[in-house]
Amino acid sequence: MTRLYLYGIFPTPGPQNLQLEGLDKQPVQTQIVDDFTFLYSEAQQDRYLASRRNLLGHEKVLEQAMEVGYRTLLPLQFGLVIDDWATVTQQLTAPYSQGLEKLFAKLDGQREVGVKVFWEADRELQMLLAENESLREKRDSMEGRTLGMDEVVAIGQAIERAMTDRKQAIIHTFQETLNPLAGERVENDTLTEAMIYNAAYLIPWEAEPNFSTQVETLDSHFDGRLKIRYNNFTAPFNFAQLDRLE
Missing domain, CATH: 3.30.910 (Protein Binding, DinI Protein; Chain A)
Structure with missing residues (x-):
């Protein structure tokens, strides 16, 4: 089963063709879930240690996405690995959709x-x-x-x-x-x-x-x-x- 490593969330539609390399040299992709666009790559580990290399790799993906113009971005905590997108709906977007929208509004242009x-x-x-x-x-x-x-x-x-x-x-x-x-x-x-x-x-x-x-x-x-x-x-x-x- 393919597991997914999450980096951050954009307002929809978010970036379409980011050419970024994530952790374990995996290509970074986007997925729309409940009108939010998630930045992710395929996880090659069940659990990521909070090493300097991994932490910097996580932050680099976020910063590179912002550098190419996608500035309104909610970073997710390091080490977030999921089995499927239904988990994201159940634990994040469904219960906290209003809060996420408020954060996007606060960070717009900031x-x-x-x-x-x-x-x-x-x-x-x-x-x-x-x-x-x-x-x-x-x-x-x-x-x-x-x-x-x-x-x-x-x-x-x-x-x-x-x-x-x-x-x-x-x-x-x-x-x-x-x-x-x-x-x-x-x-x-x-x-x-x-x-x-x-x-x-x-x-x-x-x-x-x-x-x-x-x-x-x-x-x-x-x-x-x-x-x-x-x-x-x-x-x-x-x-x-x-x-x-x-």
């Missing part, structure tokens, strides 16, 4: 971009102490003498609060600059200790050059202190979720 911000905590701490005379003097006054536990805890908490405030000030600057440019945003969990901000923005397609310019302005504003990763083209995973519809 694109997702992402910003991740990293800092060097040790460097920021040194800058903090250089700028904060009171905190620096308090720390210096403790050098060369035996400290009680209360003193150790107090100075540690004071430095931690100041570093948290410093981090929040950076985040606020990004929010104040970028949030007004987006119709929606999603702030995701930070993935490493060095990452202090991780956000996705939904913006009009034609607004991306201005958004990119603002990211560059932020980079200049912080004068090399931060590492900013800006993804200006991705399938709208953060904004194509049924459970986030109001």
Whole structure:
């Protein structure tokens, strides 16, 4: 029995002759189910491991479809394999057709971009102490003498609060600059200790050059202190979720 791997959904009629290669080097095809057009290829595995290669392959199919002009696309989660199209009707299109239509309406003419911000905590701490005379003097006054536990805890908490405030000030600057440019945003969990901000923005397609310019302005504003990763083209995973519809 042939099994099918699903990538995403277009509004009908969707693309007609996409020349794309999917997972396991299988040709990507389309199938209309209940007035929705599904992007799929024949699955060569019963279950796909979430390896870097497979994840990138899944995303590549979606991005290539968008690059050739089919921009309104609902990406499906990685690893979705089905036995037949009746399963799609029963579990997705029949119960959630109105929600899918709302998502298409929201994403029409919009694109997702992402910003991740990293800092060097040790460097920021040194800058903090250089700028904060009171905190620096308090720390210096403790050098060369035996400290009680209360003193150790107090100075540690004071430095931690100041570093948290410093981090929040950076985040606020990004929010104040970028949030007004987006119709929606999603702030995701930070993935490493060095990452202090991780956000996705939904913006009009034609607004991306201005958004990119603002990211560059932020980079200049912080004068090399931060590492900013800006993804200006991705399938709208953060904004194509049924459970986030109001």
